[in-house]
Amino acid sequence: xxxxxxxxxRTDRSPWNWLLLxxxxxxxxxxxxxxxxxxxxxxxxxxxxxxxxxxxxxxxxTIVYRMTK
Amino acid sequence: xxxxxxELVVFVLLFLIVSGMGFVASRWRRPExxxxxxxxxxxxxxxxxxxxxxLVGGDLYTAYTFVAVPALVFGAGAMGFFAVPYTVIIYPxxxxxxxxxxxxxxxxxxxxxxxxxRARFGSPTLxxxxxxxxxxxxxxxxxxxxxxIEAVLKAMGITGHLPIIIAFAILAAxxxxxxxxxxxxxxxxxxxxxxxxxxxxxxYIPAKLGGWGSIFDAAKAKFDASPAxxxxxxxxxxxxxxxITLAFGSALALFLYPHSLTGVLASKNxxxxxxxxxxxxxxxxxxxxxxxxxxxxxxxxxxxIVGPNGRPDSNTIVPALFDQMFPDWFTGVAYxxxxxxxxxxxxxxxxxxxxxxxxxxxxxxxxxxxxxxQEAKVSKLVSLVVKVGAVLCILVLxxxxxxxxxxIGGVIILQxxxxxxxxxxxxxxxxGGLMAGWAAGLVVGMWMLYLIPNPATGKAHFGGSAFPLANxxxxxxxxxxVGFVAVIVxxxxxxLGTLLFRALKVADGPDATSRDDYxxxxxxxxVKEDLDLAGSH
Numbered sequence: 001x002x003x004x005x006x007x008x009x010r011t012d013r014s015p016w017n018w019l020l021l022x023x024x025x026x027x028x029x030x031x032x033x034x035x036x037x038x039x040x041x042x043x044x045x046x047x048x049x050x051x052x053x054x055x056x057x058x059x060x061x062t063i064v065y066r067m068t069k
Numbered sequence: 070x071x072x073x074x075x076e077l078v079v080f081v082l083l084f085l086i087v088s089g090m091g092f093v094a095s096r097w098r099r100p101e102x103x104x105x106x107x108x109x110x111x112x113x114x115x116x117x118x119x120x121x122x123x124l125v126g127g128d129l130y131t132a133y134t135f136v137a138v139p140a141l142v143f144g145a146g147a148m149g150f151f152a153v154p155y156t157v158i159i160y161p162x163x164x165x166x167x168x169x170x171x172x173x174x175x176x177x178x179x180x181x182x183x184x185x186x187r188a189r190f191g192s193p194t195l196x197x198x199x200x201x202x203x204x205x206x207x208x209x210x211x212x213x214x215x216x217x218i219e220a221v222l223k224a225m226g227i228t229g230h231l232p233i234i235i236a237f238a239i240l241a242a243x244x245x246x247x248x249x250x251x252x253x254x255x256x257x258x259x260x261x262x263x264x265x266x267x268x269x270x271x272x273y274i275p276a277k278l279g280g281w282g283s284i285f286d287a288a289k290a291k292f293d294a295s296p297a298x299x300x301x302x303x304x305x306x307x308x309x310x311x312x313i314t315l316a317f318g319s320a321l322a323l324f325l326y327p328h329s330l331t332g333v334l335a336s337k338n339x340x341x342x343x344x345x346x347x348x349x350x351x352x353x354x355x356x357x358x359x360x361x362x363x364x365x366x367x368x369x370x371x372x373x374i375v376g377p378n379g380r381p382d383s384n385t386i387v388p389a390l391f392d393q394m395f396p397d398w399f400t401g402v403a404y405x406x407x408x409x410x411x412x413x414x415x416x417x418x419x420x421x422x423x424x425x426x427x428x429x430x431x432x433x434x435x436x437x438x439x440x441x442x443q444e445a446k447v448s449k450l451v452s453l454v455v456k457v458g459a460v461l462c463i464l465v466l467x468x469x470x471x472x473x474x475x476x477i478g479g480v481i482i483l484q485x486x487x488x489x490x491x492x493x494x495x496x497x498x499x500x501g502g503l504m505a506g507w508a509a510g511l512v513v514g515m516w517m518l519y520l521i522p523n524p525a526t527g528k529a530h531f532g533g534s535a536f537p538l539a540n541x542x543x544x545x546x547x548x549x550x551v552g553f554v555a556v557i558v559x560x561x562x563x564x565l566g567t568l569l570f571r572a573l574k575v576a577d578g579p580d581a582t583s584r585d586d587y588x589x590x591x592x593x594x595x596v597k598e599d600l601d602l603a604g605s606h
Contacts, residue, residue: 010588012165020161027154028317030309036289036302042282046303050153051357054350057157061164061347069340 016067023057073225076392079401080225080408083262084236087255087409091243091416094250105441106180109248110424110448111335114175118341118348120253124417125332125345126352127256129323131210132217132411135263135359140373140383142363145300146292148308150360154316156353160346163324167346168339169493169587170330175596176586181421182330182489183429189492191578192500193433198507199485200429203327204422206482209474210326211418211455212462214411216384216471219463221404223374224388230464236408237415241456244416245449249335252416259413262406264355266391270365270403271358274394278368284361287368297525307546311535314550322483322552325490328414328421338591359387366390415459423451473531477518480534480552484510487563493587499567500578506563514555521551 026032033049040048098115100108107114116124134152141149170185179185182203187196215233222232243251275281289302299305304312323329336342366386371393374385391403427448432439439447462471488503520540523532535548570577589596 010585012168012588017165020164023161024158027157028313030304030313034304034309039282039285042280042285044285044302046147047150047285047357047361050150050157051354053154053157054353054357057161057353058347058350061161061343064164065340065343065347 012068014064014068016064019060019064023053023060026056027053073397075397076225076401076404077227079398080221080405083258083402083405084408087258087412088239088243090254090258091240091251091412092246094243094254095247097250097254103248104445106424106427106444106448107178107441109445110180110420111331112249112253114335115337116253116335116341117337118344121332121336121341121345122348123256123260124249124253124335125329126349127252127259127410127413128328128332128417129349129414130352130356131214131414132407133210133213134356135407135410136217136220136384136387138356138360139363139366139387142360143366143373143386144363144383145297146288146302147304148299148312149363150357151312151316151319152360153353153357154312155319156356157350158316158320159323160349162320164343164346166490166493167324167333167342171333171336171339171342172589172596173493173582173586174334176589177582180334181327181425181428182325182485183327183425186485186488186492187429187433188581189496190488190498190500190503191580195488195500195504195578196429197433198504199488200425202481202485202507203425206478207327207418207422207425208455208458209462209471209478210328211415211422211459212468212471213475214415214418215459215463216468217411218408219468220382220384221388221407223376223382223385224392225404233463234460236412237456237460240412240416241419241453244419244452244456248449249331249417249420252413252420253335255409255416256413259406259409262402263410266399266403266406267355267358269399270362270391270394274362274365274369274390277394278365284364284368288364291367308535308548310538311548311550314553315534318483318550318553318556319479321486321490321556322479325482325485326421327425328418331417331421331424340590362387362390369393415456419452419455419459420448422455423448426451469526476534477515477531480514480518480555481511483552483556484514484559486556487560496580497567498563499570499575501570501575502563502566502568505566506559506561509562510555510559513558514551517551517554 027050033046035046036044038045095103098113100113103109138149138152173179173185177188181200183196183200186199187193218233218236275284278284285302292300292302299308333342363386369390371386371390373381373383374389376382388404391400395403427444431447432444436443484507487498487506491498517536519530521532521536522529526532534551536551536554538545538547538549
């Protein structure tokens with residue numbers, strides 16, 4: 001919302017912004033991924049799930065960017 | 070030495086090509102005159118999505134990171150993997166913050182975070198504290214880039230300091246001439262090389278070692294056999310809190326470093342920044358894969374190179390792995406990627422440090438009427454001084470000292486969080502409260518770091534950033550990241566101080582920014598006006 005009409009106060013506020021909390025909180029929940037099994041392609045859970053969170057981050061920020069453009 | 074000739078030839082060749090690009094960069098996207106901080110220090114404030122991606126990626130993911138993170142994983146296992154959650158959290162965390170910083174900086178022509186604090190809180194003193202904190206945190210970071218180059222030189226059997234001095238002299242010369250355009254252009258080569266090397270490594274090396282499963286099994290066997298309590302393929306009860314707070318605290322700290330902001334302010338509009346928040350995690354994936362090189366080194370039985378002090382230098386583990394696994398010519402490419410990888414961040418950091426000095430010390434206290442040309446001149450000279458200082462740090466002091474300082478740097482830069490990051494959202498804090506919080510956070514942080522020993526290296530103090538909660542009287546083996554505790558103390562003191570100073574009716578500084586300044590974008594008359602003004606001097 002960077003091109004506000006004259007007279008209307010500009011703002012970055014949007015309900016979509018809450019989506020940003022997901023990739024901030026998920027990687028901090030060690031109980032979700034602190035285990036060896038199940039393995040994926042030889043990767044212990046600890047490694048493949050945390051690498052998968054990178055994808056969660058990309059999807060969340062992309063959605064927020066598209067929806068607030 | 071003779072066994073490394075091919076590697077050396079490839080390394081030197083790529084290094085020379087990149088140095089040439091550094092000098093040519095002054096003509097790239099050529100301005101009418103480079104003699105202003107908007108041009109020399111921020112590359113014309115006009116970089117699009119691609120350049121920003123290469124520039125910021127090349128800046129945040131430094132050569133030292135690429136060498137030190139796998140070394141940590143090699144030694145301690147899961148704990149070293151904190152770099153991945155750290156670099157996942159960072160982008161959604163700063164998504165909304167950075168676009169505000171971009172807008173307010175473009176309306177007012179800010180070049181450094183301290184410029185913003187100066188205007189927002191009307192306090193040159195608070196701005197000076199933020200500037201000095203930034204300088205002290207950045208200096209050892211630049212010195213550490215030399216450690217990255219030294220690691221690959223050692224792996225090629227080259228000792229002595231002359232090659233490092235030559236490399237930094239070349240770097241200093243083209244940064245002086247081309248400013249931010251030099252690292253922006255070189256970043257294309259650096260990052261392309263790094264992506265090629267790492268993709269090759271994660272396909273080729275596991276194939277040679279019997280697949281990912283056996284790599285992780287080899288690492289598990291090593292940690293199971295080791296007597297050290299903190300290592301392992303997964304976290305244990307004692308280091309989970311450290312893992313979480315270190316990842317979160319590091320994420321909070323990253324964009325407070327002045328050099329991170331330099332790349333952001335050089336972008337041409339808010340959408341460039343937003344798009345990069347989705348694109349920069351590509352580097353996080355790369356870093357995660359690089360971290361796993363530490364396990365590949367375990368599985369391959371790689372031994373770190375023994376340093377002159379008789380102790381193995383764990384930072385040489387990745388170069389040693391490449392040497393063992395790759396054909397010579399490709400090892401040369403890999404070493405060049407790390408070596409050039411050190412130059413990009415070193416250049417940006419020295420530019421950011423120089424801008425801090427120029428804007429918040431020189432212009433504030435020495436020459437209030439400084440013209441754009443004078444500012445650029447001072448910044449160029451200071452960028453040289455900063456690099457000489459970094460080289461001296463490595464030559465005169467034990468490199469370990471730079472590593473300690475960098476550890477401390479992360480904790481102290483976090484103490485600018487209330488003024489710089491929260492300042493973008495609220496003007497509630499009183500400038501006196503912010504100064505008190507800054508001081509309290511620093512004292513607590515330094516005290517905690519002082520109490521941490523490192524049994525592995527026989528150091529009694531400043532041995533790491535994991536603080537045992539037992540020191541606070543808790544009956545537990547858990548540890549916590551020092552910076553996280555220090556910044557909480559900072560926030561509490563800043564809030565209490567604000568209430569106290571308000572109650573005592575101590576005068577607060579004026580706010581030179583207005584609410585709308587935080588939302589303007591490219592094309593807004595106020596943004597354009599500012600840039601025209603800057604170009605017309």
